Amino acid sequence: MTQTNALGRTGVNALPVAKTRRPGSTRQGKNVQRVAVIIPAKDEAERIASAVRSARAIPHVDLVLVVDDGSEDDTSNVARGAGAVVVRHSHNRGKSAAMETGAAVVAMRDADGRPPRLLLFIDGDLGDTAVNTAPLVRPVLEGVADVAIALLPKQPGAGGRGIVVGTARKAIQAMTGWSPKQPLSGMRCITREAFEAATPLAKGWGVETGMTIDLLRRGYVAVEVPCDLRHRPSANDLKGQMHRAAQYRDVLVAINFRKVRGAMDSVRHTNQVRH
Numbered sequence: 406m407t408q409t410n411a412l413g414r415t416g417v418n419a420l421p422v423a424k425t426r427r428p429g430s431t432r433q434g435k436n437v438q439r440v441a442v443i444i445p446a447k448d449e450a451e452r453i454a455s456a457v458r459s460a461r462a463i464p465h466v467d468l469v470l471v472v473d474d475g476s477e478d479d480t481s482n483v484a485r486g487a488g489a490v491v492v493r494h495s496h497n498r499g500k501s502a503a504m505e506t507g508a509a510v511v512a513m514r515d516a517d518g519r520p521p522r523l524l525l526f527i528d529g530d531l532g533d534t535a536v537n538t539a540p541l542v543r544p545v546l547e548g549v550a551d552v553a554i555a556l557l558p559k560q561p562g563a564g565g566r567g568i569v570v571g572t573a574r575k576a577i578q579a580m581t582g583w584s585p586k587q588p589l590s591g592m593r594c595i596t597r598e599a600f601e602a603a604t605p606l607a608k609g610w611g612v613e614t615g616m617t618i619d620l621l622r623r624g625y626v627a628v629e630v631p632c633d634l635r636h637r638p639s640a641n642d643l644k645g646q647m648h649r650a651a652q653y654r655d656v657l658v659a660i661n662f663r664k665v666r667g668a669m670d671s672v673r674h675t676n677q678v679r680h
């Protein structure tokens with residue numbers, strides 16, 4: 406497990422923990438910390454049922470929410486049949502928007518007087534390996550980190566050349582000091598507080614890169630945790646290359662927006678110091 410905070414120091418022992426133990430993380434009575442799994446899903450009818458069933462088996466999870474992001478297939482019905490709560494975008498709005506919708510719906514279902522649920526975002530194509538995101542919960546539950554990000558094993562059939570991943574990693578390192586191994590990994594367990602601090606999220610495929618930069622710059626702590634997951638990787642065909650082009654575009658937008666905002670913040674800060 407590698408860990409970082411805004412100062413970019415790494416190594417579990419070298420780092421301060423994020424916070425003291427949260428009141429909600431005890432196992433006593435109604436204070437048992439609950440976790441909501443949020444699955445943004447576009448045209449995942451083939452794999453969503455096993456992902457939902459598998460996610461329901463993760464300890465602490467009492468809600469599995471599928472956000473159908475304008476699918477043209479039977480994703481909603483299949484997910485509901487497997488035991489998920491389902492909400493649907495009437496048209497496709499992108500993964501990031503589906504994550505925001507999911508978090509808003511979970512907030513509506515969080516009970517008054519109880520700690521808000523931890524949010525565990527996972528992809529809809531994990532099939533029955535979804536349960537293997539369980540190790541992401543513990544570091545957040547125990548207050549070791551504010552966000553825990555899955556490190557996936559090498560995926561058979563993956564056709565990437567590391568261009569998008571490398572761009573995201575370099576930018577995160579330049580802006581926060583931390584060099585994540587898998588900056589695009591969307592399997593993330595995060596506290597409600599940290600999620601709110603990272604909103605509004607960067608659009609589309611820029612969401613993970615933007616979220617990591619925003620959280621670390623605000624002093625939140627991230628860890629990467631190995632998880633034995635299998636997903637449908639993008640191959641090296643035309644469809645895969647088109648997908649990577651869209652990822653590259655969104656990641657660059659997220660990075661550049663944060664560069665400009667960072668520059669404006671430092672001008673504002675300098676002006677405040679002068680006056």
Ligand SMILES: O=c1ccn([C@@H]2O[C@H](COP(=O)(O)OP(=O)(O)O[C@H]3O[C@H](CO)[C@@H](O)[C@H](O)[C@H]3O)[C@@H](O)[C@H]2O)c(=O)[nH]1
Pocket residue numbers: 444445446447448449474497498499500503527528529530589590591592610611613636637638639648652
């Ligand atoms: O418009 C869309 C497109 C996709 N999805 C869902 O988003 C998830 C991830 O999409 P996928 O097609 O599996 O993308 P990948 O390229 O395989 O995703 C990798 O890279 C993305 C960042 O570019 C991360 O969000 C993912 O977590 C990571 O697995 C899946 O559940 C999709 O159904 C939506 O909700 N809306």
Ligand SMILES: O=C(O)[C@H](O)COP(=O)(O)O
Pocket residue numbers: 563564565566567568569570571638639648649652
């Ligand atoms: O296949 C992947 O890992 C992603 O689509 C990112 O593409 P990349 O390998 O070209 O960075």
